[in-house]
Amino acid sequence: MSARDTALAASEKLIGTEVGVSNWILVDQAMIDQFAKTTHDEQWIHVDPERAAAETPFGGTIAHGFLTLSLASRFAYDCFNMLPGQVMGINYGMNKLRFLKPVLAGSRLRGRFTLQKVTSKGPVNLLRENLLTIEIEGEKTPALIAEWLGMAVFKD
Template identity: 55%
Template sequence: MPVVTPDQINDYIGKEVGVSDWVLVDQDRIDKFADVTEDLQFIHVDPEAAAKTPFGGTIAHGFLTLSMLSKMAAGAVLILEGIKMGVNYGFEKVRFVNAVRAGKKIRARFALKSVEKRSGGQWSLVYDVKVEIDGEEKPALIAEWLTMQVV
């Protein structure tokens, strides 16, 4: 994670600040997510039935792909020097653009869109995020992700 001072943070607005490592989205991960969320739709958990769809097999839940942003951000987003904590603040928009087929790898690209200093040492950082699928041109998702850091 790149560590920056509050005086440096504005220099990164409009720039890509990090790219995550690739993460495998295999059937085991999909099945575990389905169990936890109780979203057992066949397209995610039944390889035989899913093979008869245009996807040709099972696909990850869109929310599984979205939830992986926390893992992917861990080594890729900016961290303010002296941080006490960081939290998810929400999303302005999320679009699931392309299905992630079981067995594919994904990674995320993070570009800092905006920064706002708030009271109490709080900093709001907004990232434009694109989750790529290994070997495919069309991304899995695009999002505008709001985060908060306290220094």
């Protein structure tokens, strides 16, 4: 049995289970400002704390939705190891993505992963679909939920 087939059989047993919860990450104003500069999205709701406090219902600045989403890779590093025989993992995209709650500057976030589906893709690839929930510490509603696709690539 190939390493990919062994990983497929093992992964199929985990469908429907939570496979990882990451460490918390602080999303502070410095991180938001750096992301704004990098992406050229310097909208005042993200980078002007005084104006955001005065003119928004949030009481201060909020992180970009795409900043929150971009932390998914960091969360995945906390939760997933390479499978036996896997040579690399590739971000394959999202099926569904919803931003549910703004992330206030100074919030801490973490990722929670639940394996939903595993599919063989050719002789060396394994496509894994995880429900990703990015939680905000102290909040019942998550920042976002997404069906995240990851391709595990094996040597043949």
